[in-house]
Amino acid sequence: MLQKPRGTRDFLPDEMERRRLIEERMRAVARRWGYREVCTPNFEYLELFTMKSGEEIIQEMYVFEDKSGRQLTLRPEVTASVLRMYVNEGRVLPKPIRWCYFADCFRYERPQKGRYRQFWQFGVELIGADTALADAEVIMLADDLLHTSGVEFDLHVGHLAPMKHILRDLPPDDHRMVMAHLDRHDPQALGHALEAKGLGDRTELLLALSECREIDEVFEIAGDVPERPRIEETFTILDSQGIRYRPNFGIARGLDYYTGMVFEAFAPNLGAENQILGGGTYRLAYLFGGDDAASCGFAVGFDRIMVSIGDFPLEYEPVVGVVCTPEARTRALEIARAFRKTGIRTEVDLMQRSLSAQLSHAARTADYAVVVGQRECEAGTVTLKNLHTGEQRETTLDDAVAEVMRFGRC
Numbered sequence: 001m002l003q004k005p006r007g008t009r010d011f012l013p014d015e016m017e018r019r020r021l022i023e024e025r026m027r028a029v030a031r032r033w034g035y036r037e038v039c040t041p042n043f044e045y046l047e048l049f050t051m052k053s054g055e056e057i058i059q060e061m062y063v064f065e066d067k068s069g070r071q072l073t074l075r076p077e078v079t080a081s082v083l084r085m086y087v088n089e090g091r092v093l094p095k096p097i098r099w100c101y102f103a104d105c106f107r108y109e110r111p112q113k114g115r116y117r118q119f120w121q122f123g124v125e126l127i128g129a130d131t132a133l134a135d136a137e138v139i140m141l142a143d144d145l146l147h148t149s150g151v152e153f154d155l156h157v158g159h160l161a162p163m164k165h166i167l168r169d170l171p172p173d174d175h176r177m178v179m180a181h182l183d184r185h186d187p188q189a190l191g192h193a194l195e196a197k198g199l200g201d202r203t204e205l206l207l208a209l210s211e212c213r214e215i216d217e218v219f220e221i222a223g224d225v226p227e228r229p230r231i232e233e234t235f236t237i238l239d240s241q242g243i244r245y246r247p248n249f250g251i252a253r254g255l256d257y258y259t260g261m262v263f264e265a266f267a268p269n270l271g272a273e274n275q276i277l278g279g280g281t282y283r284l285a286y287l288f289g290g291d292d293a294a295s296c297g298f299a300v301g302f303d304r305i306m307v308s309i310g311d312f313p314l315e316y317e318p319v320v321g322v323v324c325t326p327e328a329r330t331r332a333l334e335i336a337r338a339f340r341k342t343g344i345r346t347e348v349d350l351m352q353r354s355l356s357a358q359l360s361h362a363a364r365t366a367d368y369a370v371v372v373g374q375r376e377c378e379a380g381t382v383t384l385k386n387l388h389t390g391e392q393r394e395t396t397l398d399d400a401v402a403e404v405m406r407f408g409r410c
Ligand code: HAM
Pocket: 076, 077, 078, 079, 107, 109, 114, 115, 116, 117, 118, 119, 120, 121, 123, 124, 125, 254, 255, 275, 276, 277, 278, 279, 280, 282, 296, 297, 298, 299, 300, 301, 302, 303, 304
């Protein structure tokens, strides 16, 4: 038996229906905030991702060459594609631009629960607004989106400026390495790395910063951070709107394009892979040949949200199985059409089975059987059988439709 590739999943209909329901809720929230959906290719030129993140990122991607020798990759995320699209098509649009997407992403990672090689992100990007309110809007939208999905979560909001201020004597290229240790919560490696650069005294400061939960204390630790007014303004807006979050200035974020505010959300009921959302402010447009537009966005790890909320009951939709004799087939198809027109799920026999075989199949797959034989054809009626109670009666088509529509509503 052939198996699916490692790190991928198949979704059966019940699971797909649950996923679509939550996906639609997320789309509706984004739309209410003015974010309109876009779609980009699921493969891109490799360069789009290596330009900012360097060649190391190739290890984590599905990279391939096409028949003309172009270096391509399946997208590991969508932000870079959206910003490329903004540079290609969106530069003339009035700013700020509010876009959202729901897309599958591919990362060549070691699979485990909550970490897949193909996974889905629901994300938003706000392009061309460089204010504390813009940062706050994206965080508030994330909060609304997560609440609406029904997941339980803790929201952490931070900013890279205090961390960068502590590291100001270190060349910017080395920041990335230090941030990676912080991101992995590895104090020992962090200490060794800073020691090697002659900045051992900063280790304690960085660790204190990542522990710190009070905004005033952040500036006592980090000193005179020029971005302080902007950071405070963002937090004041969030507080004024009753957003529940925890200041966390230890957030470093794995991707290397963030420039200022950063935020993450965690689901307490998940294991090691409990980060369900990540985002922040960044600048990418200039790299792709555009202006230096300030941007801010986030992506929700859709699959982790689904694991966290677990299986919930779906609204039950009644199913009708139309059962007929060979002579009544045309009438049976008309009847099926009438049921479907009102939105009822209706299936007809495709296997030319006997009436009794059709009925026993319907008993396993449907809530009602609608039986159409010669008598019903002549009388212009149908026989409606409730497959749960076994009750059956001959009636008009309209009445049968009305009864099925009432099913489950009482
Ligand atoms: P990210 O933190 O790399 O950020 O991914 C966002 C979310 O995707 C994570 O918080 C996690 O829930 C989910 N995720 C990541 N990798 C996997 C995986 N292998 N399996 C399942 N879920 C996964 C970004 O991708 C940025 N583009 C977010 C952003 C948008 N920043 C600004 N705008």
